[in-house]
Amino acid sequence: MNAARISFTNRDVTMPHQKETSPPSQSRLMTGSEIFVRSLIAEGVEIVFGYPGGAVIGIYDALHDISDIKHILTRHEQGAVHAAEGYAKASGKPGVALVTSGPGATNTVTGIADAYMDSVPIVVFTGQVPLKLIGNDAFQEADIVGITRPITKHNYLVRDVNELATTIKEAFYVATTGRPGPVLVDLPKDVMASKATFDYPKKISMRSYNPHVEGHMKQLEKAIALIAKSKRPVLYVGGGAILSNASDELKEFARKTRIPVTTTLHGLGSYPENDELSMGMLGMHGTWYSNTAVHYCDLLIAVGARFDDRVTGKTEAFAAEAKKIHIDIDPSAISKNVKVDVPIVGDMKKVLAKLIPMVEALDTKDWLQTIKQWKSEHPLRYRNGKLIRMQHVIQKIGEITKGNAVMVTDVGQHQMWAAQFFKYIHPRTHITSGGLGTMGFSLPAAMGAAFARKDLPIISVSGDGGIQMNIQEIATCVENKVPVKIFILNNGYLGMVRQWQELFWRKRYSQVAMFSPDFVKLADAYGCPGFRASTTDEVEDVIKSALAVKDGPVIAEFKVVQEDNVYPMIPAGQTWNEIIDFPEEELSNVAGEDLESEELVTLTKG
Amino acid sequence: MSVVSEKHPEMLDGQTHKHTISLLVENKFGAFNRIAGLFAAKAYNIDSLTVGPTEDDSVSRMTIVTRGDDGVIEQIIKQLNKLIDTLKVTDLTHENFVERDLALIKVQTTTESRSEIMQVVEIFRAKIIDISSKTVTIEAVGSQQKIDAIIKMLKPFVIKEMARTGRVALKREFQGEVD
Numbered sequence: 125m126n127a128a129r130i131s132f133t134n135r136d137v138t139m140p141h142q143k144e145t146s147p148p149s150q151s152r153l154m155t156g157s158e159i160f161v162r163s164l165i166a167e168g169v170e171i172v173f174g175y176p177g178g179a180v181i182g183i184y185d186a187l188h189d190i191s192d193i194k195h196i197l198t199r200h201e202q203g204a205v206h207a208a209e210g211y212a213k214a215s216g217k218p219g220v221a222l223v224t225s226g227p228g229a230t231n232t233v234t235g236i237a238d239a240y241m242d243s244v245p246i247v248v249f250t251g252q253v254p255l256k257l258i259g260n261d262a263f264q265e266a267d268i269v270g271i272t273r274p275i276t277k278h279n280y281l282v283r284d285v286n287e288l289a290t291t292i293k294e295a296f297y298v299a300t301t302g303r304p305g306p307v308l309v310d311l312p313k314d315v316m317a318s319k320a321t322f323d324y325p326k327k328i329s330m331r332s333y334n335p336h337v338e339g340h341m342k343q344l345e346k347a348i349a350l351i352a353k354s355k356r357p358v359l360y361v362g363g364g365a366i367l368s369n370a371s372d373e374l375k376e377f378a379r380k381t382r383i384p385v386t387t388t389l390h391g392l393g394s395y396p397e398n399d400e401l402s403m404g405m406l407g408m409h410g411t412w413y414s415n416t417a418v419h420y421c422d423l424l425i426a427v428g429a430r431f432d433d434r435v436t437g438k439t440e441a442f443a444a445e446a447k448k449i450h451i452d453i454d455p456s457a458i459s460k461n462v463k464v465d466v467p468i469v470g471d472m473k474k475v476l477a478k479l480i481p482m483v484e485a486l487d488t489k490d491w492l493q494t495i496k497q498w499k500s501e502h503p504l505r506y507r508n509g510k511l512i513r514m515q516h517v518i519q520k521i522g523e524i525t526k527g528n529a530v531m532v533t534d535v536g537q538h539q540m541w542a543a544q545f546f547k548y549i550h551p552r553t554h555i556t557s558g559g560l561g562t563m564g565f566s567l568p569a570a571m572g573a574a575f576a577r578k579d580l581p582i583i584s585v586s587g588d589g590g591i592q593m594n595i596q597e598i599a600t601c602v603e604n605k606v607p608v609k610i611f612i613l614n615n616g617y618l619g620m621v622r623q624w625q626e627l628f629w630r631k632r633y634s635q636v637a638m639f640s641p642d643f644v645k646l647a648d649a650y651g652c653p654g655f656r657a658s659t660t661d662e663v664e665d666v667i668k669s670a671l672a673v674k675d676g677p678v679i680a681e682f683k684v685v686q687e688d689n690v691y692p693m694i695p696a697g698q699t700w701n702e703i704i705d706f707p708e709e710e711l712s713n714v715a716g717e718d719l720e721s722e723e724l725v726t727l728t729k730g
Numbered sequence: 731m732s733v734v735s736e737k738h739p740e741m742l743d744g745q746t747h748k749h750t751i752s753l754l755v756e757n758k759f760g761a762f763n764r765i766a767g768l769f770a771a772k773a774y775n776i777d778s779l780t781v782g783p784t785e786d787d788s789v790s791r792m793t794i795v796t797r798g799d800d801g802v803i804e805q806i807i808k809q810l811n812k813l814i815d816t817l818k819v820t821d822l823t824h825e826n827f828v829e830r831d832l833a834l835i836k837v838q839t840t841t842e843s844r845s846e847i848m849q850v851v852e853i854f855r856a857k858i859i860d861i862s863s864k865t866v867t868i869e870a871v872g873s874q875q876k877i878d879a880i881i882k883m884l885k886p887f888v889i890k891e892m893a894r895t896g897r898v899a900l901k902r903e904f905q906g907e908v909d
Contacts, residue, residue: 244887269760270763273760273763273764273767274768274771276768278814279760279813281759281760283759298814330814331817332755332756332814332815332816332817335816454812455808455811456805456809457810457814458808458809459801459804460805463801518766640775
């Protein structure tokens with residue numbers, strides 16, 4: 125909250141068509157809708173993604189003359205919630221969505237579930253039918269509080285206008301503190317029309333909610349003892365590093381102790397991948413060497429990570445020989461999937477800051493040498509050729525932007541390749557739907573991220589499947605001149621499902637081939653530039669042309685080879701022993717490819 | 731009979747134990763649903779769940795009897811703690827606690843069986859609270875085991891209807907036997 129805002133909030137927000145019946149003062153009665161708008165301003169909200177409707181028409185009326193809050197009219201409520209997520213992930217500030225009752229509210233469900241799985245601080249405001257009609261099957265009524273109870277960190281139904289401001293304050297407090305998450309506030313129409321005095325609480329305390337942020341000193345000492353004894357330690361870093369803005373502390377800790385770092389999908393960017401201690405991502409499609417290092421380590425330090433099944437495979441065999449330290453702000457994340465030796469409940473930034481002066485440099489020279497050897501023997505690989513490989517597009521984006529871009533990916537093969545073949549250097553430059561795996565996430569999330577980061581190119585990367593799940597948001601980008609680079613990696617398939625069908629279902633390609641529109645013509649129809657690359661030598665030009673577009677979105681379609689597989693791969697629920705590295709001996713089997721022009725490309729993280 | 735003093739939880743099969751969890755929650759709209767929903771969503775067992783007011787109007791106490799191995803119970807307690815409305819979670823299983831369950835049992839009677847039923851009622855220190863020519867309704871209060879036992883004894887007389895509250899429990903302060 126800055127001074128400018130405060131001065132504005134003190135101005136009166138009486139609508140032009142309303143008669144001023146009482147002098148503008150703090151004690152003036154305001155409608156719930158006015159209180160809502162004032163509360164958002166007091167909370168420092170700059171942007172709201174939303175969609176109006178009958179139950180929120182009063183709120184939209186109150187928003188109409190407010191210049192402090194920008195409202196972005198999305199083309200679907202799911203888009204509004206993903207945009208709020210993208211904004212939150214890119215900025216670290218809470219994202220806000222505002223929708224109407226009934227279908228407006230139910231359309232937010234996927235986005236809310238996505239934010240819950242990935243601990244994204246968003247507050248979703250939903251309209252609701254008047255209190256006396258609740259339960260009557262009224263027009264556009266849905267029990268959204270009941271529907272979202274298991275997928276929100278907390279939710280509220282506001283029953284009294286006098287509780288509105290405090291509830292909004294609480295909603296933002298709960299969403300952004302502890303392990304962040306989505307909070308939903310349901311706003312009945314009559315409550316928003318009734319009046320109360322506006323008094324936005326400056327501070328809030330809740331007797332039933334006090335997240336523990338400082339690590340317990342006794343536990344820290346136990347951790348230090350384990351670290352000191354370790355010969356082959358590994359730092360396994362998750363999204364908590366980004367959420368708690370702990371990158372600097374992480375770098376200092378790793379460099380002081382000389383412990384190699386692997387990150388989860390959501391941890392990408394928390395530790396620079398051009399640093400020698402980096403091993404890139406671990407897990408099902410992680411690098412060979414990070415998974416191998418975890419397999420052979422004698423100490424695994426999990427920080428802000430939750431031992432997700434895409435990371436561990438079979439839990440009993442995951443780092444089975446290693447002692448384990450687990451730092452997490454959520455006590456329920458500890459020992460949920462894997463038993464650990466030293467749990468530390470606390471905010472990662474604070475805990476690492478306390479640990480740094482306590483640790484001593486370790487002699488990990490031999491261990492790092494071994495990892496270096498693994499890196500040279502098992503780098504990330506793909507076969508490049510005349511026809512475009514997705515890996516090549518990702519690698520080129522990385523080279524051209526030098527890692528200075530926000531990559532917002534969708535779900536599937538391209539998502540894994542984007543995690544592998546782009547070197548993430550800065551936190552909050554990799555945004556994706558990890559936990560829920562929501563196709564259609566990328567475009568609206570990139571749109572939200574674009575409002576948070578004006579300093580970097582925002583690149584939405586989708587497959588031909590995912591882009592068609594929220595393609596309507598192109599219109600929102602065009603209308604608001606949102607500079608999103610919409611990169612579509614089109615292989616004509618739901619590639620990841622096809623890969624599983626190839627490897628585990630005897631190549632029975634059931635319902636994975638997919639028709640798409642002409643994306644360049646579509647760009648034209650929406651009124652934005654469109655480019656297409658059909659061969660590898662066109663890739664660089666198309667990327668550069670797309671990056672050169674300044675005032676608004678651009679679509680770049682890459683016609684990539686139809687059948688290609690993501691490697692390395694540890695099949696679901698299996699162990700490190702089952703890891704499939706890149707099958708170098710097999711020739712790629714790409715129709716129309718000139719085998720003479722094929723070359724093996726390698727990339728190493730760290 | 732009604733003092734549960736075992737330090738070790740009731741062993742069921744193998745690793746699974748019965749636990750009595752007492753929790754204080756904000757007396758707010760939806761708090762009960764959140765807790766019941768958590769058990770459903772995470773597929774935790776509920777043997778019984780009771781909820782009621784406390785000495786403080788703004789707080790409700792819930793008593794949940796559940797079962798699971800140590801890992802599951804640890805998660806149940808952590809997940810309950812994670813809910814925003816939860817004030818305090820106590821696993822009473824490892825402490826001395828007093829517990830009560832109440833049952834209303836309507837039993838079919840004949841002239842011949844009535845006195846036999848009344849003997850059972852007396853032995854269990856239960857009460858007859860309603861009577862008709864063909865039925866008696868019995869109120870029994872005590873530990874879950876005691877209620878289970880009286881039900882078992884009454885079964886041969888044909889139980890027409892029954893209502894049970896489930897376990898309510900509080901931590902014991904006095905570490906001896908009072909009742």
